[in-house]
Amino acid sequence: MSIGSQLLKGVLEGCILAIMARETVYGYELAVKLQTQGIDVSEGSIYPILLRLQKEELIIGEIKKSPHGPNRKYYQLTDKGKKSLQAFRLHWESLKYPVDRLLEEKEEK
Amino acid sequence: MEMIKDNNQKRELLNEKNKKLYEDILVYVRLSYNKSEQETEEILMELLDHLLSLQKEDRDASELFGDNPRSYADEIIGELPKTVTRKSLCLFGMGVCYFFATFTFFQGFLTTLLSYIFDHIQTSRTYALGTVFVNSFSSVVIAALVVYGMIRYLRWSCFNTWSKAFEVIFTGVLFGIIPFGLFIALFYFMPAFGVVINLDVYWLMPIGIILFLIGQWLRKRA
Structure with a gap:
């Protein structure tokens, strides 16, 4: 796996947690929300991540019967997931500006 | 489900x-x-x-x-999370029991039936327990290998587009002729050893039924 895709996976995980902190979503809905945020990843890439987050008990999925549409699996954060999101936020904050600055400096030369 | x-x-x-x-x-x-x-x-x-x-x-x-x-x-x-091993073990045991239950029951049933029609078929058989044990064990290993091989093959063939005729011949040889040949060779060439017992073939039917019930029990536990 390239460094790029590993980095992307970690960031994507954080973004998924952030969305679920706001509301419960099902798979397709989540993909649409990521895209409207401008995070343009292959839609399928969310499913392996959802499986991993469930295994790590950061999120929990529940199949809800719906009277009209199909039954859907809705995901929400667990307490462990909330803590993990908090950690991601700290990491991101501490990296965001230094990395930006570093990359910009290089381009000026 | x-x-x-x-x-x-x-x-x-x-x-x-x-x-x-x-x-x-x-x-x-x-x-x-x-x-x-x-x-x-x-x-x-x-x-x-x-x-x-x-x-x-x-x-x-x-x-x-x-x-x-x-x-x-x-x-x-x-x-995907792995399933619990106990469940797989129970299912494997169930498969083995069903396999031998079918084999034993029908051998007992058909031989008994045929002996009523044809006089020369003997209703009493001699079994060398050592041979029976080794052959049974080898059969399970061969059958398990065939099943495993088929799963591997089916997975591998999922995204392929092969000609049907070639596929039929290929799988026929790999999963039909080779294992069947091995079975025949096993029962034909295995020397008789171990304790020898005489058994009337109709006894194979209750043995088959008992194996089937053990299989059922394992299935419920899985």
């Missing part, structure tokens, strides 16, 4: 191209035999729902599965 039935019905809503692709993925993922069934069916259902939504918007399946569906399926399988 409810979800499998749901999946079968919903799959009919896919167009031909998507259906072919989805079913390849479905078979491939389901054949990863050591994964939790519940989780497997849930993710398959989610992918199906997602694909149906894409289809409604006239978007291509590659937006979901990427350009390499096999590697996408591998990624999914890699994240």
Whole structure:
């Protein structure tokens, strides 16, 4: 796996947690929300991540019967997931500006 | 299982191209035999729902599965939780019991039946227990290898487009002729050893039934 895709996976995980902190979503809905945020990843890439987050008990999925549409699996954060999101936020904050600055400096030369 | 039935019905809503692709993925993922069934069916259902939504918007399946569906399926399988080993062991034991139950029962039943029709068929057989044990054990190993080989083959063939004729010959030799030849060789060439007992063949029927009941019991425990 390239460094790029590993980095992307970690960031994507954080973004998924952030969305679920706001509301419960099902798979397709989540993909649409990521895209409207401008995070343009292959839609399928969310499913392996959802499986991993469930295994790590950061999120929990529940199949809800719906009277009209199909039954859907809705995901929400667990307490462990909330803590993990908090950690991601700290990491991101501490990296965001230094990395930006570093990359910009290089381009000026 | 409810979800499998749901999946079968919903799959009919896919167009031909998507259906072919989805079913390849479905078979491939389901054949990863050591994964939790519940989780497997849930993710398959989610992918199906997602694909149906894409289809409604006239978007291509590659937006979901990427350009390499096999590697996408591998990624999914890699994240699925493994099923508990006890369950797999029980299911394996169940398979073994059913296998011998069928074999023993019908041998007893058919031989007894035929002995009423043809006078020269003997109703009493001599068994060398050592040979019986080794042959039975080897049969289980061969049968398990065949099943494992078939699973591997089916998974491998999921995203292939081979000619049907070639496939029939290839699988026939690999999973039919070779194992069958091995079975024959085993029973023909194995020397008799161990304690020798005489048994009237109708006794094979109750033995078969007992094996079947043990199989049932293991199935309930799984």
